[in-house]
Amino acid sequence: MVAIVDYGMGNVASVQKALNFLNIKNIITNEHSVIKNSKVILLPGVGSFAQGMNNLNERNLVDLLTEEVMIKKKPFLGICLGM
Numbered sequence: 001m002v003a004i005v006d007y008g009m010g011n012v013a014s015v016q017k018a019l020n021f022l023n024i025k026n027i028i029t030n031e032h033s034v035i036k037n038s039k040v041i042l043l044p045g046v047g048s049f050a051q052g053m054n055n056l057n058e059r060n061l062v063d064l065l066t067e068e069v070m071i072k073k074k075p076f077l078g079i080c081l082g083m
Helices: 012-021 032-037 049-058 062-071
Strands: 002-005 026-029 040-043 076-078
Touching: 002 012, 002 032, 012 026, 026 032, 032 062, 040 062, 049 062, 062 076
Parallel strands: 002 026, 002 040, 040 076
Antiparallel strands: none
8 A cells, every 4th residue: 555645735635546546555644553554655745845844743754754765665756845
């Protein structure tokens, strides 16, 4: 399953619609357990990088994403600001 990270920035519904069209199982979430159990992490976003980092920090997602992507090497796709 693809975890579409919802951190308050970006149009997660459009990303989900595209994945649904491709019949790719996905969920919009900011729950740590769901992200940990996903096979792929997708981080969409638009806007200010500083605000994006604030939002990720407020949801305690920075360390989790670092662990899952950089340490565990989980497939990751960042779109726009998420890149």
